[in-house]
Amino acid sequence: MSKRRQSSLFKTDKRIRLGLWGLGRGMSFYKMCAALNLDVVAGCDYNEHMRVRFAEANPGAFVTDDAEAFLNADFDAVLLATFCPAHAGDAIACLEAGKHVLSEVTSFHTMAEGVRLVEAVEKAGLVYNLAENYPFSAPHMYLAQKWREGLFGDLMYAEGEYVHDVRSLAFTYIDGVPIVPGYTLHNWRSWLHFHYYCTHSLGPIMTITGTRPTRVVSLPGKHTLPGNPMPKVQGLAGIAPSLITMDNGAVVRNLMGATTNDVHTFRYWGTRGAAEATDRLFLRLGGTGESPKLEVKADWGELTALAEKAGHGGGDFWVLYYFARQLLEGTPAPFDIYSAADVTIPGILAYRSSVNGGQPYDVPDFRKKKERDCYRNDHDAQHRFNPNTVCFPKGADKAQVGRFNSLMTDLLRYTAQYRAYTDWMRVADDVIDPKRLGDLADTVIQNHAAMRVALREAQTLAKTYPKGEGARLLHEMLETADADRVLKPGFIARIKKDRSRF
Secondary structure, three states: OOHHHHHOOOOOOOOEEEEEEOOOOHHHHHHHOHHHOEEEEEEEOOOHHHHHHHHHHOOOOEEEOOHHHHHHOOOOEEEEOOOHHHHHHHHHHHHHOOOEEEEOOOOOOOHHHHHHHHHHHHHHOOOEEEOOOHHHOHHHHHHHHHHHOOOOOOEEEEEEEEEOOOHHHHOEOOOOOEOOOOOOOOOOOOOOOHHHOOHHHHHHHHHHHOOOEEEEEEOOOOOOOOOOOOOOEOOEOOOOOEEEEEOOOOEEEEEEEOOOOOEOOEEEEEOOEEEEEOOOEEEEEOOOOOOOEEEEOOOOHHHHHHHOOOOOOOHHHHHHHHHHHHHHHOOOOOOOHHHHHHHHHHHHHHHHHHHOOOOOEEOOOOOOHHHHHOOOOOOOOOOOOOOOOOOOOOOOOHHHHOOHHHHHHHHHHHHHHHHHHHHHHOOHHHOOOOHHHHHHHHHHHHHHHHHHHHHHHHHHHHHHOOOOHHHHHHHHHHHHOOHHHHHOOOHHHHHHHHHOOO
16 A cells, blocks of 8 residues: 555545645645645745745745636646635636635625626536635534434524634734735735624534524624724724524524634524533533533544644644545535535625614525526625725835834734733732732733833834824724833833732
8 A cells, every 4th residue: 555545534546736825824724635635736825925935845836926827737626715805706717727626714705706606616517615614623513413413403592703803914914924015904804894704603503503594684883902904984893793594493693803802602502402612512401491511522533633733623624624525535515615605695794784784684595596696796895995005195104114014013912911911900809810910910021121112113103194094003002002101110110019919
């Protein structure tokens, strides 16, 4: 038996030649490919430092910043990880080039794009999978199996949460390197509304319970965290859930966004039992609200060793596994183009609902041409700003404003450290484990000099260019960091005195 065959999870020597389009997120999957009969032979990214990193990891692979040259290269399938709002058009280009597609979330940005993408997949006759990975954590896969076995009965209500403070990604690439030029913002993370990024919270509920969304409604939320460049269009920018009716009549609360509490909690209520899943899993079984609630163990069986090394709670391994399995064995993956549409559309319509004051919208089934026809020319989408020009005036000194992304990245980090210390000190006498407060104080002490430099630079830059998005963001960070207090003589001496208490 060949060495390749021994390292493979499939009973075949057939290999799939894979191209990565988008080498930031795309490279997150790289280490898992070999065991799944996937040979990475090509890469494409506009960003030079991403291309360099890819080339170092893949000597001899074809790498380019030219999408057309990439798609003309000789390989079988594309792992598509380009900018989120471009996924539909890029996926269609892959299909037209004869490539199978594993697309990062979400599948499309407008309803009209969704129609085009569904019909492109149907016409091409190629495999299209959505890389929605949150359903494939060990607790969620355990729940899916037990739900299919009838343990929980019928779904009554569920809550999915993907609440994640990723403000820094408006100013950096996915690997944390500040975006160049430094006065430009991220192509889509700087403006895309939370509702659009709905699949990580809705996907597990659909997969576990076997239901699909049929109606959605959402109210507008107005408050965002400081330093968030998301435009306050129509008074709408903040976090708010959508409520979704599923095809069995159950209601789902779907929540995503950035707040002061990152949570990835899922709750399920069935007619016979209930479950709560984070990185741990609790079940309440017995058919009543007072039934016993116990923790259960969940893993991935014989593939646990591989899955637990992958990102997103093992989910990255499984979406790649299902894609390779379908190409090699023909077994359909969980998220084909139709279920991809099911999980994408509620975000588009939830945003539309919130803009229109809570108007409900029916979720079409794009399996049906008649329902697709109603949205064939529906190009409605969120207003976006130009991330290349929004922060500073045209004539700004490029060298000075070129520090903006690095500066915002530093401010977000140092401000979080300062606020954690100073806010916890307000309730220090009530803390059960006060040693942790000493650790918070140590962090502020260690970074105080660098924080002072960042605050003074922010003050100078905001004063030099007082109008526009850049100044707004800098002022929000300066206020949140209590800049006047931190920059006063004696500040660090007071922190050290407080530190002695612990």
